[in-house]
Each structure stands twice: as C-alpha cells, then as structure tokens.
Amino acid sequence: MVLTAEQHHPNIKVFVSAHKRATFPEGKSILPVQVGAANAAIRFANTLHDDEGENISAKNPCYCELTAQYWAWKNEDADYYGFCHYRRYFDFTDTPHKENDYGEIIDSYIDDHALAEYGINDEAIARAVDGWDVITTPLNDVRRIGGFSNLKQHWAADEHLRLKDLRHMYDILCTRHPDYKVDADAVLNGRTAAFCNMFIMRKEIFFEYNEWLFPLLDEFADATDFSKMDVQTTRTVGHLSERLLNIFIAHKQRTGAHWKIKRMQCVHFLRPDPMTTLEPLGTEYGRIVPVVFAADNNYVPMLATTIYSMLKNASTNRSYDVIVLERDITDENKRYMERFFAQFPNAAIRFFDVSRYLAGFSLTTSNAHISVETYYRFIIQEALPFYSKLLYLDCDLVVNGDIAELYDTELGDNAIAAVPDIDFIGNLNMKNGERAEYVNKQLHMRDAYGYFQAGVLVMNLDRMREIHTVHEWLEIASKPGYLYNDQDILNVECEGLISYLDYSWNVMHNCAGRVNGVFDFAPADVYQAYMTSRKAPKIVHYAGFDKPWKNPWCDFAPMYWSYAQETPFVAQMVAAMSGVERPVPSEHHERAIAADSPIRKYVDVFAPTGSKQRELMKVMARKVQGKR
Incomplete structure (x- = not known):
C-alpha cells in the first residue's frame, strides 16, 4: 500500500493558551485551550479547557500557561506537542521577518493576511515541524534587551522577580539532578535564552521534559508562600520554567542527545481580540x-x-x-x-x-x-x-x-442629504x-456650487x-x-x-x-x-x-x-x-517590559530597534537599575 503525502504527516498538536477571548486560527493542528478554567468566571465556548480530565487548572495564577502544558501531557495524544499563546505564535514560514529588541515580530491582527504571512495553517505547520526533534523561539541575547551581562542579572532587574527565588530553584535542581549543575551554571551565567514558554517537541521528548520539569516546579511552589505576593510575582513559577526549558535542552545536548533543534521566529499580535460586531436593537x-x-x-x-x-x-x-x-x-x-x-x-x-x-x-x-x-x-x-x-x-x-x-428626510435614490458648504x-x-x-x-x-458640508449627513x-x-x-x-x-x-x-x-x-x-x-x-x-x-x-x-x-x-x-x-x-x-494638561501616568522601564504590557508597542513605534532613542532608553534603564 502506498501512503499519500497527507498520511505521511505526523499528528501535530499546537495548543494555544488563552485566558481571555481572542481570535484563534483555524486548523486541525491548532487547538485553543482556556487556561485557568477552574477559576474562570466565563467558560469559553470555542476552546478546550484545562480543568477537564487530570489537571492543575486551579494553579494557573502561579503556573500560567503551564496548566495547558500539563493538561495536554495528561489528556492528549500526538506525535508532536507544541505551545503558543493567544497573542504569540511561531512564524512557520522560512521567510525572515523584522524583529524588535525582544526577538519578536510585531503585528496587529490575527486575520487572513497575517495567517498567510506567517504560515499559521496545517500545511505550513507540517512542513516546518516534521523531521525536527525540538523547536523553540530564537535565542535572544539579554545584552540586546537591556545591556545585561547574563540571565541572572536579567532576572534580578525585573521589579517583580526575586533573585532568591531563582537561587531556590537552582538549589532544588542541583539537589535533585546534580548532573544538571554545569548546565544550569552555563545557562544562567550566559547571555542567551529562548523565552515565552513556546516550543514544539516530539512526544517522547515532551513526556521526558514534563516528568523532569513539574516535580521541580511543584517542590518550589510547595515551599513558597504566595499569599502576600503581587500578581506578577505570583507568576514566578511560569518565569522559572522559561529558564528551566533552556537548561533542560542544554543538558541533553551536552550529554549526547544530538537532537535536531530548530529556532523559529515568534510573532506577537498586539490586537488578538475577536472582531467586534453589532447587532440590530431589539x-x-x-x-x-x-x-x-x-x-x-x-x-x-x-x-x-x-x-x-x-x-x-x-x-x-x-x-x-x-x-x-x-x-x-x-x-x-x-x-x-x-x-x-x-x-x-x-x-x-x-x-x-x-x-x-x-x-x-x-x-x-x-x-x-x-x-x-x-x-x-x-x-x-x-x-x-x-x-x-x-x-x-x-x-x-x-x-x-x-x-x-432630520432622519425622516426623504432621500429617494440619492446617496446623501446634506447642507451646502x-x-x-x-x-x-x-x-x-x-x-x-x-x-x-x-x-x-x-x-462645484453643489459642494456640501459633511459634518451632518443623512x-x-x-x-x-x-x-x-x-x-x-x-x-x-x-x-x-x-x-x-x-x-x-x-x-x-x-x-x-x-x-x-x-x-x-x-x-x-x-x-x-x-x-x-x-x-x-x-x-x-x-x-x-x-x-x-x-x-x-x-x-x-x-x-x-x-x-x-x-x-x-x-x-x-x-x-x-x-x-x-x-x-x-x-x-x-x-x-x-485653562492650560492644565492631563497627567501622564509614570511607567517603569524594567529589564524587559512585560510581554503583555501596552507600553511595548509604543516603545517599538517611538524608539525602534537600532535607533538612537532606543539606545538612550537602554542607558537610562541601566542607570535606574544601578548598572553601568
């Protein structure tokens, strides 16, 4: 029996984590998942939910998109498991696109044009994924983000992340897996990492990664008091997993895994919200x-x-x-x-x-x-x-x-009723x-004597x-x-x-x-x-x-x-x-402006990558943080 090209394609599932309503691409290999569904006030009708089957949905405030990862691990079967976010997707094409300092392609809407531009469809996903072992976002250099000398400094510069938490996780890792110490040191003292918790892995690698990852995170969470933390610091577990992913891959490659690893660009959609529509009044x-x-x-x-x-x-x-x-x-x-x-x-x-x-x-x-x-x-x-x-x-x-x-004006076959200008x-x-x-x-x-004024129109x-x-x-x-x-x-x-x-x-x-x-x-x-x-x-x-x-x-x-x-x-x-200007709220320029922060789009517009304004902002940020 001769297999068709379609039958040769592996079963690829790319799960899209979402905690709010969004426009989701359509495709058999693209599966939106509502994260934190166990605590959600509204249950999304057009997604999977991370509180069905074996799950840790209730831990979403701390574990972030990892609740979707855990749910997929325990409840879904695939040849490849991938993870994106409702506003971030891989660029599945081979065409390079311009990135900002954070290693992201910035776009506006998830529409037909964008889906075609970045190959977010079953066919392009299959071409991009098949034959690879691990796919992540590009390695981003933290010197490019804010002039940081290593990942530890990059972590410490975030006002919501505590260096003691990173050290605590480091100790847990080295105690549980002493052979990982050299890799943890190399990654955390290094300058590059793949961020965003986005990846695609072969099934056996994905399972091995989760069996290694979640016990580490659970031990950290069990020993941590989250009760007095602000919202962003509460998400520390999710931030830690970003670093652990890089440590896991580094260790496997150093110890002879010889995985075929691919780095694909990440596209960040600023307006992933669904298109609004109006209905007639009742x-x-x-x-x-x-x-x-x-x-x-x-x-x-x-x-x-x-x-x-x-x-x-x-x-x-x-x-x-x-x-x-x-x-x-x-x-x-x-x-x-x-x-x-x-x-x-x-x-x-x-x-x-x-x-x-x-x-x-x-x-x-x-x-x-x-x-x-x-x-x-x-x-x-x-x-x-x-x-x-x-x-x-x-x-x-x-x-x-x-x-x-005015509304009752009869128009007949005319397009507009207006006053001459x-x-x-x-x-x-x-x-x-x-x-x-x-x-x-x-x-x-x-x-031209029939020219009308357009401020009032029927x-x-x-x-x-x-x-x-x-x-x-x-x-x-x-x-x-x-x-x-x-x-x-x-x-x-x-x-x-x-x-x-x-x-x-x-x-x-x-x-x-x-x-x-x-x-x-x-x-x-x-x-x-x-x-x-x-x-x-x-x-x-x-x-x-x-x-x-x-x-x-x-x-x-x-x-x-x-x-x-x-x-x-x-x-x-x-x-x-009277000449009183509206106050402009002050904003902090941190080690890397939060991924979902609205500030980022303005930074990219008014201080684009490579511009003098961008470099000045980096200098100012380092001075504020006490860096040189």
Whole structure:
C-alpha cells in the first residue's frame, strides 16, 4: 500500500493558551485551550479547557500557561506537542521577518493576511515541524534587551522577580539532578535564552521534559508562600520554567542527545481580540433613529456634549441607536457615558472598534483641526449591515432640534442629504481663484456650487454600497492631494446624488470672521439662507480651529456650554481650556517590559530597534537599575 503525502504527516498538536477571548486560527493542528478554567468566571465556548480530565487548572495564577502544558501531557495524544499563546505564535514560514529588541515580530491582527504571512495553517505547520526533534523561539541575547551581562542579572532587574527565588530553584535542581549543575551554571551565567514558554517537541521528548520539569516546579511552589505576593510575582513559577526549558535542552545536548533543534521566529499580535460586531436593537426600541459618531479618547468630553444636546432635544416618541466608532476610548470613559446617558430610556449608546477596517491603510489629514476619525464614516456601510439609512454627525456640534425630523428626510435614490458648504462656495467666488483651480485640477466636479458640508449627513447606505465597497472608499482616501479629505471625496464620488437640507441643520459658526470675509462671497441666495438659519439653528457646527472648549468667547459658545456644563466631563474641558494638561501616568522601564504590557508597542513605534532613542532608553534603564 502506498501512503499519500497527507498520511505521511505526523499528528501535530499546537495548543494555544488563552485566558481571555481572542481570535484563534483555524486548523486541525491548532487547538485553543482556556487556561485557568477552574477559576474562570466565563467558560469559553470555542476552546478546550484545562480543568477537564487530570489537571492543575486551579494553579494557573502561579503556573500560567503551564496548566495547558500539563493538561495536554495528561489528556492528549500526538506525535508532536507544541505551545503558543493567544497573542504569540511561531512564524512557520522560512521567510525572515523584522524583529524588535525582544526577538519578536510585531503585528496587529490575527486575520487572513497575517495567517498567510506567517504560515499559521496545517500545511505550513507540517512542513516546518516534521523531521525536527525540538523547536523553540530564537535565542535572544539579554545584552540586546537591556545591556545585561547574563540571565541572572536579567532576572534580578525585573521589579517583580526575586533573585532568591531563582537561587531556590537552582538549589532544588542541583539537589535533585546534580548532573544538571554545569548546565544550569552555563545557562544562567550566559547571555542567551529562548523565552515565552513556546516550543514544539516530539512526544517522547515532551513526556521526558514534563516528568523532569513539574516535580521541580511543584517542590518550589510547595515551599513558597504566595499569599502576600503581587500578581506578577505570583507568576514566578511560569518565569522559572522559561529558564528551566533552556537548561533542560542544554543538558541533553551536552550529554549526547544530538537532537535536531530548530529556532523559529515568534510573532506577537498586539490586537488578538475577536472582531467586534453589532447587532440590530431589539423590537422593544420601537421606531429607531440610528445616529453614528466617530471619536477618540481625547475627544470624549466633546462627544458626550454633542450626544447630550441631541438626546435632550430628541422626541420621546422615538428610540435612538447611538453608535460611536472608535479605536481607543477607554473602558472607564465608556462606562461614564453609559451611566450618564441612562437618563434617556429611549436611547442606547454603543461603541464599535474600527481598527481592523483601517489596518493597512495610510490615512492622514490636510488640516490640523481634522482628525483621522473623519474617515470612519467610510466603514459604516459594512460595519452596520442591518441599516439602510442613518445619520452621521461630527462631534464638534450641538443639536437644538429634534434629530428624528432630520432622519425622516426623504432621500429617494440619492446617496446623501446634506447642507451646502457656504465656506467652500464662498471661496469659489473669490478673485484669487485658488478654490476654483483646486476644483478643476483635483476634484473635477461638474458643478462645484453643489459642494456640501459633511459634518451632518443623512446617509442612504444601500446607495453608498452601490457606489463603492469599504475597501474602495479607503483606497481613495489614502490618495494625497485633498484639502478637506473625506469631505472632498464624498462630494466627488456622490455628485449628482445629493438631497440638500435646510441650512438650519448645519449652521457653521463664525470662525475667524468668515461670515463677513468668506461666506458673503457666496451667491446671494446661499448667503441669505445661511444668515436666516443663524436665527434659529437646529444644529450649530463649530467647524474650524476656533472651538468653544478652547475659546469661550467664540461664536455660539454660550449655547455650547449650556450643554457641556451638564456632562460628567465639564471639569476636564475647563481644565484643558485653562492650560492644565492631563497627567501622564509614570511607567517603569524594567529589564524587559512585560510581554503583555501596552507600553511595548509604543516603545517599538517611538524608539525602534537600532535607533538612537532606543539606545538612550537602554542607558537610562541601566542607570535606574544601578548598572553601568
């Protein structure tokens, strides 16, 4: 009988330890395991669990991902046993990728592109693993991490790891296995090691390793009082196993094992969390008015003010689905807003992370007062597939009318309803001709006098979906040359498909005296309509650099503050206006910033490997630690 190539493949199981929900790659050889399941408040539905069968799941706070290793040892059968983490995987390709100082490839999301880039699939795993005895992450030099002379110094520099614990484990090892002393000395006095507790081993080696490892760890744990330790120090057992893995391999190779050892790169995903999705509101909400905003964490006070003004003037006979597109609004700020807006029982406030949609696109703006959040409206049509029509509002405005009236605007087959942009139109009539030239050279609009202001939109999503996909919208947005970014793009791509609203729905304030310096250049009927709208504005839009939270004397500022003062964030707005900067929490730069620390991604961005900034940080770290 001739075996097929598939039948020749060994049974490889790569267990992925996870203590929180994550995006897991699919494949027969990739098995997610919820660690610490015995103590978990929520049991994951799409993973194995380390508290089934023979297990040490309850020891997870001390043993970390080793509870998955123990569980696999006792309950699973395979030719190869491998271990990764929910945010760290091996790169199973032969293609070298750029690493940071910690020997990791940094990437963002676990998506189809990343899985293909790093070969995280059954076929690539089989090719990479078959024929090897042991696979680990690359040997990382601790001089590269922080200028440490050896692994003991590297351990001691961590504020949460105690040198006496490393010595205790050393004594246990040397007592139980005197022949390992020379290898322990070589590893701990050396400068390189494979970290992260990631490895793949043949079955017989894996079993031998566990039979050697867990008695050592258990003896240490049994003799250690964890009751007064902080969370990180409690994880000492897991840190010790990282060093013991290197000692075990070093000993076996020195004593003639002659294992074929392979070092594969480790890829660290900064955002392994599952992609968030929104569902339609329940039928209990009745006639729904969906309203979408886009903001970042710094803009939360202004976002809250806008939403509050809208809901305070909204009809009590309608329900409002308030959706905030964001990437970094803190859970704390979300809770503050949810509690504050609970006073409106006919409104739901929801948050949607757009990061995955924007990954891979280089989006910038041409004006300092325009943020990249302005592009979020391009993803609405895909992120909210259950809506055919909705409102989009900027966050630098207040609503004085019933927003349901705006939502009920009939669009027919048009894509958008909006107010003409009197600022842009006024510029078209100026003698310098700059705006007219911009229209001719960049926008190529048939009638630029129909240019609309995009801060207040009624959107026909079904029609928008016909015009472009989200990917196409973002590709256009990535192109340079636009003065007003997404607003220009919407005007160009939707020209001829616009319903024009009354000016009262988007009354731009008098920023830098533009009413009598720009607006009055617009055609007479446009200017007169705008001036009339100022007397009874349904929405006041603080478009431009002159904002009421920066200048309380700006046009329509008292109206703004009448709403802002009732929000939970008014003190922050007043402090910022008074020149009081938000405090930045101090951070410690340790021997190696914790693997899951959010600081690491910022270090990699602002002080990349090999840069002067990185070297300066290392020098500073050594000085803080008393090193030279």
